[in-house]
Amino acid sequence: MIIYNVTINIHESAHDQWMQWMQEKHINDVLATGKFSNARMVKVLVEEEMGGTTYSIQYTTDSKETLEKYYQEDAPKLRDEGQALFGEKMLAFRTELEVISEHK
Numbered sequence: 152m153i154i155y156n157v158t159i160n161i162h163e164s165a166h167d168q169w170m171q172w173m174q175e176k177h178i179n180d181v182l183a184t185g186k187f188s189n190a191r192m193v194k195v196l197v198e199e200e201m202g203g204t205t206y207s208i209q210y211t212t213d214s215k216e217t218l219e220k221y222y223q224e225d226a227p228k229l230r231d232e233g234q235a236l237f238g239e240k241m242l243a244f245r246t247e248l249e250v251i252s253e254h255k
Contacts, residue, residue, distance in 0.1 A: 154248040155210040160203045162240035186221040187212045
């Protein structure tokens with residue numbers, strides 16, 4: 152299992168609009184690609200020197216191959232939409248994580 156983690160810092164002036172867009176549109180659009188089984192959005196509890204609020208959105212997929220298909224087929228359009236709406240008020244970086252084990 153692979154987790155595609157997108158960490159985003161959003162400027163205060165765009166926070167509410169961004170949060171609504173993320174929860175009502177963007178996450179659903181990513182899931183609608185059919186390449187992820189679920190998503191989780193969490194707030195990073197660290198105060199950033201640059202200001203803003205930081206969130207992590209974690210999308211779970213079955214394999215690196217499926218994630219590569221997402222990058223090729225879907226990511227450019229979805230990333231462009233966020234850039235068009237929020238520009239420099241949104242700073243994102245992405246991390247790929249491989250689940251080794253889960254414990255309960």
